[in-house]
Amino acid sequence: MQDNNIREKCRELATRLYELDGEVYESVGSSLGRTFTGDREGTIRNLSALMYTKPDGHLLRSEMALISNMARTIKDKEEKSRLMKKYDEIFQEILTLPETFVATDIMDKERVALNHMIKHREKISENDHLVICISRTQGSAGNDIGFGLADKLRINYYDVEIFDQVLRRLEAEKGAVNDAEYFADFNKYEKKHKSDPRGWFREFNRYHGLPKQDAVFFNMSDLICNLASKEDCIIMGRCADAILKNNHIPHISLFITAPFAIRVQHVMDVRKMNMKQAVRFLKKMDSQHRRYYNFYGGAQWGKPDNYDLCINSASYGINETENLILKLLDDQIH
Template identity: 30%
Template sequence: MKAEGTGLNYQELAERFYALDTEVYEASGSELGKVFPGPKHISEKQILKDIEKEESEKLKDELILIGNMIKIIQEKGGRYEEFFIRYEHLCEDMMKVLEDDGFRDQITKDFTQDRYGLMYKTKENHIVVCIARETGAGGHEIGSRLAEKLGFSFYDDSLMDLMIDEMDEKIPGIGGKDAHYIRQSRVIKTIAQAGDCVIVGRSCGHVLMTNNIPRLSVFVGAPYENRVRRKMLINRQDRREAEEFIRRNDKRRKTSYDYYTGKKWGNPADFDICINSACYGIDGSVELLEKLVKYSLDLRK
């Protein structure tokens, strides 16, 4: 067997493989059939055998089939986020065993192809602005002022956390941070469907993209020194405290984004527009985004 020392339990992998196939098939309502139609114990035994015999191409084909079924759920809504996360984790672990990182990258790209351009609106004819930002670059303030000027609803971390806490929903088989991400994704979708809005943080642009919900994705950054000075001023911190605050928050954002999206946090190719707030200032950045959004509003008329 390959990838010794990964710490992976092959029997557990086989069980996860079969369970995901079964649940995805039931949730999709498709007549295409299950990847593993046999009884549970026989199917899991066959999967385990394929893993141990290094049947790479066969296992990849089966993963692709399950992924295609998840795409059916993506179009229908439902448990898509839950299945997508479990699928991503299963693919990642399987590729550790099969020593094939390229296949996981292929799957990620396949799931995150964006069908919409900058000025598309949601099915409900809403404009949704998603803002990602570096710590200290002023992204939160820019988003808040933009929403106020446009008359849009504004959602940030604190408000989304309140909405997540109000959800009385258990997610079978998933807990901790993964469950929180799934609930968070559902809140973000609900927000986007409710009306014109500005959302800051929480990988909101990626969440809407993977659910085929159009939006304007913005990344707000600034040179490191500018961000440090801004935090020293706003938080009344000394330089050491401000630098630690920035390092800690950016690391948290990057870790979460990279893990749940399979992408690299802050990659310009994943955004419609990237703004250096040190060049434009807070007011100038708001003005620039306001012009873009108003163009979309004009198209809506």
């Protein structure tokens, strides 16, 4: 596509996505409101920019997941089918845009020939919902795999951006807190009671006897348990596997990673970083994930013993990793 053609295509798709959101909201009548709450022109312009400039594909992915999640709750089967067909058409056309969600695939071709499928020995009860909790190292394409898997399974997808929006909407009157903000700033939280005891005490009182970060986590835990007890879904991160295990809610836990050197190259390709920036970014993000999980999950992040399946995504690539997990689920369910 020529540059002008790509821009026009992005605007067309953004317009269709905005209108679909309105149709879904009208059919569902959700108290949460529309996914896109801004004015029409401004929203379409922002969506077009997300598709065209691709600064963070996960933002567009999360917006689309919110729409599809809501559409799947429509009770009228014909209306649900009609709107999901529209969603699928838009989604497939967005995938044809250059590097919309991810710049390059992640695959170590030399290892592909050594792959073998793994059968899982435990079965899921017919009465249980299919809940897949995915932890991942940064740069292993874990979010892309989770999103693609949710689309193939036609189940809901939840990541930190979606959880943040849902919590903000559900608890606006209570003063919702931004989970993404405080997860990214976990270092400050760990040191806060030492550097600012008075500030820590004020927050302790404000959140009903809990520090702010703890209040975020417990609100998130309640939401995760509620979702897992009511619907099939994929949950990215958030210590979801530990939360559901502690609450005795059936689930499948996966850990997706890849060799550090390959993750560095992947981040360089996707985020247009140089090697020094990519290495620093990966170490910082892995460290934040590890401390958050170890602190709240009460287990060791990334330790194989804590997961049902650990996958080296570089051995398969994004699509084949999704297919591997689908094969696993087929063995479990049937």
